[in-house]
Amino acid sequence: MLGILKQLALMDATRSFVKISSKELADRIGQSLQTAARKLKELEENGMIERVLDKDGQFIAINEKGKKLLYKEYLEYKKIFERGESIIITGKAMSGVGEGRYYVSLQGYRKQFIEKLNFDPFPGTLNIKINKEHLYFRRKLDEEEGVKIEGFSTEDRTFGEVKAFRCRINGIEGAVVLPQRTHYPADIIEVISEVRIREKLNLKDGDTVNVEVIF
Amino acid sequence: MLGILKQLALMDATRSFVKISSKELADRIGQSLQTAARKLKELEENGMIERVLDKDGQFIAINEKGKKLLYKEYLEYKKIFERGESIIITGKAMSGVGEGRYYVSLQGYRKQFIEKLNFDPFPGTLNIKINKEHLYFRRKLDEEEGVKIEGFSTEDRTFGEVKAFRCRINGIEGAVVLPQRTHYPADIIEVISEVRIREKLNLKDGDTVNVEVIF
Numbered sequence: 374m375l376g377i378l379k380q381l382a383l384m385d386a387t388r389s390f391v392k393i394s395s396k397e398l399a400d401r402i403g404q405s406l407q408t409a410a411r412k413l414k415e416l417e418e419n420g421m422i423e424r425v426l427d428k429d430g431q432f433i434a435i436n437e438k439g440k441k442l443l444y445k446e447y448l449e450y451k452k453i454f455e456r457g458e459s460i461i462i463t464g465k466a467m468s469g470v471g472e473g474r475y476y477v478s479l480q481g482y483r484k485q486f487i488e489k490l491n492f493d494p495f496p497g498t499l500n501i502k503i504n505k506e507h508l509y510f511r512r513k514l515d516e517e518e519g520v521k522i523e524g525f526s527t528e529d530r531t532f533g534e535v536k537a538f539r540c541r542i543n544g545i546e547g548a549v550v551l552p553q554r555t556h557y558p559a560d561i562i563e564v565i566s567e568v569r570i571r572e573k574l575n576l577k578d579g580d581t582v583n584v585e586v587i588f
Numbered sequence: 589m590l591g592i593l594k595q596l597a598l599m600d601a602t603r604s605f606v607k608i609s610s611k612e613l614a615d616r617i618g619q620s621l622q623t624a625a626r627k628l629k630e631l632e633e634n635g636m637i638e639r640v641l642d643k644d645g646q647f648i649a650i651n652e653k654g655k656k657l658l659y660k661e662y663l664e665y666k667k668i669f670e671r672g673e674s675i676i677i678t679g680k681a682m683s684g685v686g687e688g689r690y691y692v693s694l695q696g697y698r699k700q701f702i703e704k705l706n707f708d709p710f711p712g713t714l715n716i717k718i719n720k721e722h723l724y725f726r727r728k729l730d731e732e733e734g735v736k737i738e739g740f741s742t743e744d745r746t747f748g749e750v751k752a753f754r755c756r757i758n759g760i761e762g763a764v765v766l767p768q769r770t771h772y773p774a775d776i777i778e779v780i781s782e783v784r785i786r787e788k789l790n791l792k793d794g795d796t797v798n799v800e801v802i803f
Contacts, residue, residue: 375591382668389676389798390722425721434724447669450662453597461604506640507605509649583604 375446377402377412378421378439387440390425390432458588460510462549462562464501466576473498473563476552481525481532486565489520490537490548498550498563499542499570501582505560510586512559514538514551517588522550540564541585543574549586590661592617592627593636593654602655605640605647673803675725677764677777679716681791688713688778691767696740696747701780704735705752705763713765713778714757714785716797720775725801727774729753729766732803737765755779756800758789764801 380402384391399409413433416422421439425432435443474497476482486494503511514536522535533554540549547566564570564584576582595617599606614624628648631637636654640647650658689712691697702708718726729751737750748769755764762781779785779799791797 379664379668383664385676387668388674389725390678423724425719427719427721432722434722436724443665443668447665449594449598450658450665453594453602453658454662459603461600463605504640504642506642507647507649509638509651510604 374412374415374419374421375442377409378416378435378443379446381422381433381435382440382443386422386433386435387443390423390434392430392432394431460513460586460588462501462503462510462584462586463507464503464562464582464584465578466571466580466582467500467502467561467578469498469500469563473500473565476532477565479532481527482522482535485522486537486548489522490539492546492548492567494548494565495567495569497569497571498565499576499582501562501564501584503560503562508560511562514549514562514586519551520548524554538586538588540587542566542570542582545570545573549584589627589630589634589636590657592624593631593650593658594661596637596648596650597655597658601637601648601650602658605638605649607645607647609646675728675801675803677716677718677725677799677801678722679718679777679797679799680793681786681795681797682715682717682776682793684713684715684778688715688780691747692780694747696742697737697750700737701752701763704737705754707761707763707782709763709780710782710784712784713780714791714797716777716779716799718775718777723775726777729764729777729801734766735763739769753801753803755802757781757785757797760785760788764799 377398381391384393395410395413396406399406402409416439417424421435421442423434423436477494477498478496483494486492519536519538522537524532524534533552536551536553538549540547542564545566545568547564547570550563550565592613596606599608610625610628611621614621617624631654632639636650636657638649638651692709692713693711698709734751734753737752739747739749748767751766751768753764755762757779760781760783762779762785765778765780
């Protein structure tokens with residue numbers, strides 16, 4: 374019923390009487406003439422449309438009740454698509470091997486975090502393990518550009534590029550950091566923040582956390 | 589299929605894996621468990637959702653293809669509701685009895701037309717007769733406020749209030765004028781404009797005209 378009502382609205386029936394035969398309408402919604410005729414009858418019986426049949430043909434207008442139903446739909450779609458681009462990655466807190474602390478402390482990275490993410494990170498990362506079957510949203514991070522943290526070289530070695538995404542983790546602001554060159558397992562993400570997240574949220578290994586990544 | 593997809597999106601499944609049993613989903617869309625389960629299967633087979641069943645329950649996320657389908661809907665609703673408030677009243681040009689010319693020329697009305705509608709009207713009105721069965725949008729004018737043209741008195745008599753609505757008639761700017769006190773038949777509307785509409789549009793009695801009333 375909603376599909377046919379929307380189709381009529383797209384033809385301008387919320388603001389004028391639209392001339393259309395049931396056959397034409399059937400073609401437009403890709404259904405049989407009988408189905409279209411039955412749905413029109415339903416709309417009429419439910420007080421959603423005004424229908425006039427005269428010598429010039431069939432004329433249909435959507436009335437207030439029909440318009441309200443469409444407007445409710447519109448508001449729902451608006452809610453879905455107008456809340457800003459973000460995704461939520463769910464996983465479990467886990468202990469890292471302490472590598473994160475080392476990298477975050479390196480001046481070459483640290484000064485870029487301060488400059489590009491606007492916070493001075495606590496020296497350490499929270500590692501989050503994602504259920505292998507829930508990797509769909511994790512993979513989105515590979516497709517998105519994110520904030521580019523450039524690699525650099527010291528006397529001894531080179532450090533690769535890192536991709537960062539601003540995020541919120543149970544209310545705390547931070548960033549997901551993805552080393553670009555290493556073969557870090559795809560089901561683990563690392564989050565940095567100005568504070569020690571694990572302590573602030575009182576997390577134990579295995580606790581579930583939601584990371585809202587903001588694009 | 590669209591209804592259930594929208595419901596999932598409202599639960600945040602475009603940006604996270606949502607934990608929901610088929611039973612819960614059935615309750616939400618007000619349909620049977622079988623129907624909900626069948627529709628979920630359809631969505632999965634059509635590549636619209638990612639579905640994970642594990643010991644913790646059923647998790648669903650809407651993927652790119654599903655999101656695209658919803659977005660298409662969203663754009664259609666946007667088109668319906670974001671094109672500005674206007675209605676189209678269709679009728680046939682008819683000859684008046686010349687009364688319109690008299691009233692429009694009265695200084696008490698004329699100066700208000702200039703001030704409130706921003707045009708100096710041609711002394712005359714175009715009368716439009718609306719098919720009795722198509723009065724739905726004509727009645728909207730009674731509900732809307734419009735532009736209030738105040739009544740006034742001369743030595744001999746008083747002239748009543750008039751309600752006006754800006755309109756476009758086949759591209760020409762003008763206004764629908766509705767005398768508030770008289771018992772003017774509801775199936776006739778009068779349109780004024782800076783130009784002589786009948787002449788400009790080369791109208792004969794009985795020709796169909798569309799009056800787009802802008803709120």
